[in-house]
Amino acid sequence: MPVKIVKNLPATKILQEENIFVMDDERAQNQGIRPMNLLIVNLMPRKQATETQILRLLSNTPLQVNVDLLYTTTHAVKNTTQGHLDSFYRSFDEVKLGYYDGMIVTGAPVETLEFEEVDYWQELLEIFEWSKTHVYSTLHICWGAQAGLYARYGVDKVELPQKLVGIYKNSVENHKHVLFRGFDDSFTCPHSRYTTSDEQAISQLTDFEILSKSEETGLSVVTKKNLREVYIFGHLEYDRDTLNWEYQRDKSAGITVDKxxxxxxxxxxxxxxxxxxxxxxxxxxxxxxxxxVYQRTPYVAARLSEHPESDFDFNLTNLTSADSAML
Known part of the structure; x- marks a missing residue:
């Protein structure tokens, strides 16, 4: 949560240079607080395991978060019952008139396919395009990161010599960046993939910043500078046993795979x-x-459609009469 301090206190400039969020009394008195609305696009085959992993992490803040789960209707789900989907998930048609403060796009075990060969690719493209005007910040994970960079910027994926699987140490390139507030000089992260995104192509995107990488994994975390898009190539959300489950699954299927x-x-x-x-x-x-998400999204989420590429700094003093009528 932000630190509230007296307006014009000399420490303000130092804290702001360190990307520590502070607010003065005036903003604190006028700031509107409402629940955050998040959409999880769950592309993983074991949907119940993935939704539990992500919800566990989202719950570890004092913020109230309302979550909708979305599945792609153009893909025949094999590892989750239709009853579970009918009870707890929504289709894109059911959510596309809404607005969300944040969206998470999970990974998927399809990285060996060309993007266009994935059966739900066109549906995912529609979701990405829709998110520009209906979602403030999107967090893309693993294949979801590769898919997002390809769909939005034409960044190709690169096949690795062999599957990258295990727990790897990753750097923190910018200790002052808000996404790495409180991190040590490095951190460990599970990775499980056959491909990555073209680092050279990403480095040419002038409004992007590489926040984490390593010699073993290559890119780990990159973000658009306005935080509207965040891309993580590992699986911080994985449970203790997830990599073991994948390893045993592959062995049972007769696939030669390293530990x-x-x-x-x-x-x-x-x-x-x-x-x-x-x-x-x-x-x-x-x-x-x-x-x-919380510190940046417009108080009235529908205002996203007015400025799809903008950064926001909205509070109640920014509200128009039309906005107030939407509350």
Whole structure:
């Protein structure tokens, strides 16, 4: 949450230079507070596991968050019952008239396919285009990050020599960036993918910043400077046993796959995996929800459609009579 201080206090400038959010009495008195509305586009096959992982992280803040779960209707779901989808999920047609402060696009085990070969690709393109005017900040995860960069900017994916799977140390390139407030110099993160996005192409996007990477994983976190789009190539949301479940699944299917690195104690897959990324996951999702969503989204979310590429700094003093009627 922001720190409220006396207006014009000398410390204000220093704190702002460190990207620490502060507000004076005037703004505090006029700031409107309302629940955050989030949409989770769940593309993972084990939807219940993924929704639990993400909701756990979103709940670790003092903010009230209303969540809608979305599934792609153009894909035949095999690992989740239709009853679960009917009870807890919504289709794009059911949400497209609404506005959301934030959206999360999960990964998907389809990175070996060309984007256009994915059966729900056209539906996902429609969601991405819609989000420009109906969502303030979107967090793209793993394949969701690669898909978002390709759809929005034509950034191609690059096939890796072999599957990148395990727990890897990633850098913090900018300690003052709000998404990495409270982080140490590095953090560990699960990665599980066959491809990545073209780093050279991303470096040429002038309104983007690379926030985290490593020699082993390449890019880890990149963001649009106005925080309207955040891309993470790892899986901070993974549970302790998720990589083990994927490893055992692949072995049972007869797929030759290496053990996840830096995961099993003494590299023994019969031992309980080590959990070393939980604190980083909690902090990253909390920072995104607080700094990229809560502190920036317009109080009246429908105003997103007026300025689809803008940064916002709205509070109740900005409201017009028309806005007030929408509350």
């Amino acid at each position: 996840p690195v830096n995961y099993f104690p003494e590299d023994d897959d019969k031992k309980k995996p080590q959990m070393t990324w939980a604190s980083a996951a909690s902090l990253f999702f909390s920072n995104w929800l607080n700094y990229a």
